[in-house]
Amino acid sequence: MNAIIKEHGYKRNVFASNLAFNKKFVFAVFLPKYDTIEYWHNQIKGIEKAEQEYRNLGVVLDYYFYDFDSTSFKNKASEVLKSNFDGILFAPIFHDESVLFLEECQKKQVPIVMVDANIETSIAHTYVGQDAFKSGVLAGKLISFAVKSERRVLVVKIAREIETTSVYLQRIAGFYSFFEKNKNLEHFKFTELTIKDSGKELLNVNMFAGIHSVFVPNSRAYMVAQFLEANHIVGIRIIGYDLLELNKEYLKKGIIDFLIHQKPEIQGYTAIGFLYKQLVLQEPVPQTQYMPLEIIVKENLE
């Protein structure tokens, strides 16, 4: 009989339904501590915007932040699992630990949304984030705008040891694939440079001799920009990722030329919106939601 009613174009009244249900939905938000990491700070900003928007609509957020190490992750994870929540948003920074965490969440039968990076698994979940490979291809294209004479490109990998996600490797893979697929770009030559994080002092002028462009496959383009500015090296095109304050500053100065923006705020905002849709509105959401790849130059910043 219910079936018959539904067939006949019946629409649940969301207001009445949620009024009667009279329940707050608790979304657990399980992310790295954001105090010092601007990228995560922006994710949180989007989440907080969504929190405010859905506050009157029966949504409560419970935050759990961990330090950027796997022990802290595991400790907080068990804390999360002890609590009660109707939906979970988290970032699988540490792969193996995240798989275990996912399995526990599955037992709770709640909707799961992952941001920033995805995990290959059969456990149903939604991914909201970047397509890292494609963003690398795009970086290649942007570098390729230079003239058609010989071009030397420096790929600068500045990474901390605990970098366990493969995001920046995927970006580099995409980057090279662009030049492989475009055979008329054989005049581009590449050199790689690997530097430990906060090892800015390891840069030296010789590294940039004869270089026309620099590709920084993570958010640390500002370090290269700082160095080039301090040493009065001009005419080198820099392309990097993420709208950190320092990156934006050098973009405005014209020292960084391109930033690829992954919209962390929108990631967080969208993720909460997806939980809201599933739980409050009882509507389906996509399995994967890639952020559009935005090209930011000085003139379309903001």
Place this chain on the structure above:
Amino acid sequence: MNAIIKEHGYKRNVFASNLAFNKKFVFAVFLPKYDTIEYWHNQIKGIEKAEQEYRNLGVVLDYYFYDFDSTSFKNKASEVLKSNFDGILFAPIFHDESVLFLEECQKKQVPIVMVDANIETSIAHTYVGQDAFKSGVLAGKLISFAVKSERRVLVVKIAREIETTSVYLQRIAGFYSFFEKNKNLEHFKFTELTIKDSGKELLNVNMFAGIHSVFVPNSRAYMVAQFLEANHIVGIRIIGYDLLELNKEYLKKGIIDFLIHQKPEIQGYTAIGFLYKQLVLQEPVPQTQYMPLEIIVKENLE
């Protein structure tokens, strides 16, 4: 007393409020006929997406479409004004007629949202759309990526007579202002070409002799691309506006290099969302919401 209650952190329960209010909000949507104009079709797509989203939340849309002439606009306008609506979304294609229409709407005391173009007026309303001048500046920047030897740029104005909005003039103004502000770009030389709409046959090969780049300040970049392709002219960079199917096609082929995207779907979607916020949620909305200027190349299309 009400005041005291509110001071004390009282939040209206949106579910109960709207259930008791038990009213459908009618939004009048007053736009050009979209059948043949892809740009407006995309606006409508966004509006329909919003319609679906808010259908269960007490929102009903009433559509009014006019032909692309001011008589049709006026006729439909009076039809709209005779109807009952709680909020209005419209595009001020014809300036003077739109001002009159606005004044009538004001009398109805309903929230007003304008898309696509704005009107200078003291009548309270929200504008959702592009910053045309800024988008022209951006176009200038994109053209300027070429090498630092002499560059000849052709500005191709393909417009129908009834083009009454000044959007494309603002874009051109922004475009030139970029080169004026950057004195190191004096090697860029400009030529203008004005062609009546669907006068593609008026293009000829000589126009492109010695030209390195073409700027088309509206959505008709594909016409130039078609011509260049048909005449096997290569090596000219084209930059235009809007993700029309034809433009996208030539972007994929590598004949158009850049498209600046004004997100018409998002405009429509946002506009409905603003009416929803004001009427259903009784929350404030901004006076002006500029769309971000998106740079689209082959590699970040879709």
Place this chain on the structure above:
DNA sequence: GTGAAAGCGCTAACAG
């Protein structure tokens, strides 16, 4: 003006 009461459409609990 203030106060009481009906009822919006649904869910959950309880009775049969």
Place this chain on the structure above:
DNA sequence: CTGTTAGCGCTTTCAC
């Protein structure tokens, strides 16, 4: 398992 009912928090109406 099906049918009935209280009540979610608010708006509107009607009585005072």
